[in-house]
Amino acid sequence: MKKGLIATTLLGLGLFVGCTTAPILFDGTGPNPPNPPNPPGLDNPCPDGVVSFQAEVLPLLVSNCALSGCHDANSHKEGVVLDSYDHVMKHIKANNPNGSKLYKSITDSGGDDAMPPYPYPRLTNEEIDLIRTWINQGAENTDCTPACDPENASFAANIFPVINTYCVGCHNDNLSEAGINLKDYQHIRAVALSGQLLGTIRYESGYQPMPPSGGQLNDCYVTQIQKWIDEGAQDN
Ligand code: HEC
Structure with missing residues (x-):
């Protein structure tokens, strides 16, 4: 009985610290997992600086329309599809950023x-660093879930980081698909109050x-x- 408990605990810790392909799952029998050391939001969800492919890299590629929206499963210009790990890995050499087509572009x-081609803005240095770090860490299908408390609903700390990661690449000043711009509070508020924000993310x-x-936003973000929005879509 005790052995089982220890094994379960070690397994739980292993999954948590290991941060590899397995999603972090707890079966409810061991003690509570330690709190992730990260602040809420999308910053550095994995332990020890490990980049999360699913939570950080993939949303960046999917939401950078000029990189992947124009290269999604429907439109795939030049056959480049960047909407899943397997597709992305066709353009990546693990541990070798400079040998990776995607990184070179x-x-x-x-x-x-x-890439992205003119007139779309290039990725920021931080975004490029993130992708390089992920490649240098072995380009694995890491899936560490960012800390997210569904009770927290501050625009600056919670809402904006999510929309910035998942939406702004296709909805900004240069590219406003369907006439929708989500670059800042005023714009996001308008789309929130029209019902379109929830309507679209809840499918x-x-x-x-x-x-x-790239899949639906996780339930906690929704x-x-x-x-x-229920609390008045404030600039808080
Ligand atoms: C890869 C590019 C891309 C990303 C990322 C993206 N959108 Fe869109 N969005 C589009 C395109 C293209 C359309 C137009 C779709 C159409 O009319 O067929 C659209 C349309 C919309 C519309 C208007 C359509 C409607 O039914 O009201 C809203 C609102 C919207 N997007 C919100 C979002 C939100 C919120 C996110 C992030 C969770 C997001 N989009 C992420 C490309 C994108």
Whole structure:
């Protein structure tokens, strides 16, 4: 009995610290898992600086329309599809950023292969660093879930980081798909109050499911966004 408990605990800790392909699962029998050391939001969800492919890299690629929206399963220009781990790995060499086509294209300063192409903005240095770090860490399908408390619904701390990661790449000043811009509080508030924000992320009928590829936002983010809207969509 005791042995079983210890084994369960070690397994739980292993999954938590290991941060590899397995999602973090707890079966409810061991003690509570330690609190993740990270602040809420999308910052550094994995322990020890490990980059989460599912939580950080994939949303960045999916939401950078010029990188992947224009390269999603429906439109795949030049056959480049960046909406899943397997698809992304066709353009990546683990531990070798400079040998990875995808990395070369986001760092190329103007050649034909430079991505995103003109007139879309290039990725920021932080975004490029994140992708390089992930490749150097072995380019694994890491899936560490960011800390998320459904009770927290502050615009600056919770709502904006999610929308910025998952939506802004296709809904900004340069590219506003369907006329929707989600770059800042004023714009997001308008889309929230019209019902379109929740309608699209909850895949409600009558709305386009958003984001259009890469899967639905996790339940915790959806709950936070709903709470923020219920509480008046304030700039808090
Ligand atoms: C990869 C690009 C891309 C990403 C990422 C993306 N969108 Fe969109 N969005 C589109 C496109 C394209 C359309 C137009 C769809 C159409 O009309 O067929 C659209 C349309 C919309 C619309 C208007 C459609 C409606 O039914 O009201 C809303 C609202 C919207 N998106 C919100 C979001 C939100 C919120 C996110 C993040 C959770 C998001 N989008 C992420 C490309 C994207």
